[in-house]
Amino acid sequence: MTNDPSFDDPRLARYLLGEAPPDEQASIEQRYCADPDFHAEVQAVERELIDQYIRGELTNTAAFETHFMAAPSRREKVEFARALMRTPVSQPAASASGTRRLWPLAAAATLVLAAGSAWLLTNRPSVEPEQANAGVETPAGGGAVPVKPSIAPPTPAPPRPLDPAPRVVTLMLTPTLVRSSGTTPALVVGDATHVRLQLAIEGDTYSNYRVLIRTAEGVEIWRQEQLKAQAVNGERAIVIDVPAARFSTNDFTVTLSGITSGGGVDELDGYSFRAQTRP
Amino acid sequence: VDGHTSLKKDWVLSQDAFDALLARLDGDRERAAEQYEHIRRGLITFFECRGSPSAEDHADATINRAARRLIEGQEIHVENPASYFYGIARNVLKEWWDVAARQPAQLDDARHVPVAFDPQRRDDELRQRRIHERRLECLEHCLQELTDDHRQLIAGYYQGETSAKIANRKHLAERLSIPLNALRIRALRIRERLEKCVAACLERGGRR
Numbered sequence: 001m002t003n004d005p006s007f008d009d010p011r012l013a014r015y016l017l018g019e020a021p022p023d024e025q026a027s028i029e030q031r032y033c034a035d036p037d038f039h040a041e042v043q044a045v046e047r048e049l050i051d052q053y054i055r056g057e058l059t060n061t062a063a064f065e066t067h068f069m070a071a072p073s074r075r076e077k078v079e080f081a082r083a084l085m086r087t088p089v090s091q092p093a094a095s096a097s098g099t100r101r102l103w104p105l106a107a108a109a110t111l112v113l114a115a116g117s118a119w120l121l122t123n124r125p126s127v128e129p130e131q132a133n134a135g136v137e138t139p140a141g142g143g144a145v146p147v148k149p150s151i152a153p154p155t156p157a158p159p160r161p162l163d164p165a166p167r168v169v170t171l172m173l174t175p176t177l178v179r180s181s182g183t184t185p186a187l188v189v190g191d192a193t194h195v196r197l198q199l200a201i202e203g204d205t206y207s208n209y210r211v212l213i214r215t216a217e218g219v220e221i222w223r224q225e226q227l228k229a230q231a232v233n234g235e236r237a238i239v240i241d242v243p244a245a246r247f248s249t250n251d252f253t254v255t256l257s258g259i260t261s262g263g264g265v266d267e268l269d270g271y272s273f274r275a276q277t278r279p
Numbered sequence: 280v281d282g283h284t285s286l287k288k289d290w291v292l293s294q295d296a297f298d299a300l301l302a303r304l305d306g307d308r309e310r311a312a313e314q315y316e317h318i319r320r321g322l323i324t325f326f327e328c329r330g331s332p333s334a335e336d337h338a339d340a341t342i343n344r345a346a347r348r349l350i351e352g353q354e355i356h357v358e359n360p361a362s363y364f365y366g367i368a369r370n371v372l373k374e375w376w377d378v379a380a381r382q383p384a385q386l387d388d389a390r391h392v393p394v395a396f397d398p399q400r401r402d403d404e405l406r407q408r409r410i411h412e413r414r415l416e417c418l419e420h421c422l423q424e425l426t427d428d429h430r431q432l433i434a435g436y437y438q439g440e441t442s443a444k445i446a447n448r449k450h451l452a453e454r455l456s457i458p459l460n461a462l463r464i465r466a467l468r469i470r471e472r473l474e475k476c477v478a479a480c481l482e483r484g485g486r487r
Contacts, residue, residue, distance in 0.1 A: 034321075
């Protein structure tokens with residue numbers, strides 16, 4: 001489910017994911033119906049779950065997608081969260097030179113999204129706390145004021161940089177059956193934030209594809225759907241970005257399936273590789 | 280239990296009924312209104328958690344039913360009125376399940392399930408993309424509507440991932456001299472306000 005310590009009461013996440021036993025469910029419902037503070041707590045946990053899902057940090061995505069997202073209003077909250085994570089919150093409007101685009105990055109993000117690297121963008125760009133608040137205090141009754149007085153006229157705040165840049169380690173894989181060398185490709189994850197897998201395919205006859213990654217023991221660690229083939233070094237390939245945290249030192253298999261226009265699933269190719277978390 | 284009652288809005292909440300409801304919740308009308316809002320929000324959460332496709336409608340149906348009972352002379356005998364609404368909500372849910380079980384599954388029901396790409400849905404995808412773009416614009420607009428300190432709080436609260444995020448929130452709570460839980464609720468309230476603002480903006484077709 002989730003190991004985030006921000007969930008003080010793990011029962012709430014369990015409840016929201018539809019996994020609480022009936023008596024626990026009823027007890028939680030009765031309490032939040034009567035207690036506004038507890039209701040706020042439930043709502044806060046709900047937003048945390050949504051954020052974790054979008055960031056790929058939630059392990060129990062099946063419960064989230066089948067139960068949690070069943071309510072349209074929740075799907076709207078998920079879409080809102082996606083937007084929130086893609087829209088960096090900047091300095092006050094006055095510094096934005098009259099433009100509603102807070103960062104030029106937002107436009108760039110849209111372009112990158114179109115290129116198919118959506119996952120990376122769902123990770124909210126962040127700055128270190130000290131950096132975010134540097135030189136700014138927030139008095140209880142008003143807006144931000146500089147800590148150190150300055151005689152210079154206020155200048156528009158420069159766009160905050162995306163930090164830290166995602167560190168991506170890339171591995172090109174060919175289907176196990178056509179691999180000529182007979183050796184298993186290896187990947188050192190190291191301090192990468194994401195692993196990019198490029199799965200070579202022969203032909204591109206499906207409108208979209210699905211990728212499943214499992215450990216050698218058969219435990220699914222990643223699933224991605226509605227993927228499109230793209231050109232990589234002149235060849236067709238399916239490219240996915242997976243959070244590096246999903247990998248432990250182990251052997252992994254990748255199953256590529258093509259989705260027919262009728263919704264059928266054709267298993268196409270298998271790939272394998274070995275991951276090492278440390279060099 | 281008036282099990283035959285339709286979930287549709289076939290009974291409209293009149294002003295008299297609403298007044299009677301508020302009076303039952305609290306003698307002070309302002310406090311009653313607050314309590315009403317809380318009960319409604321709790322009911323929406325309840326129906327969302329139980330998989331209702333229309334949590335707000337079901338919450339309103341629950342409130343309407345309670346108000347109708349009151350105006351028809353029934354009394355709320357429980358100590359906490361929220362429990363009374365919760366009881367009605369369970370009935371409303373059960374009725375909805377019964378009705379849903381009798382209806383054949385609609386193809387549309389599977390629309391949100393991430394399944395195979397269908398070329399015929401291309402238009403739908405384009406429409407969704409346009410909505411997404413509009414949502415981003417609305418969000419930017421709504422962020423500008425926040426006060427500076429709220430904007431800074433929300434920026435600080437959602438920084439980082441996993442352990443960095445947690446450390447950052449602790450730091451933020453310390454800086455604001457409030458407990459972590461109070462920070463969480465404060466961030467939630469700002470986020471809820473943004474959610475409402477974005478929803479309203481989208482309803483206006485992205486016009487601000």
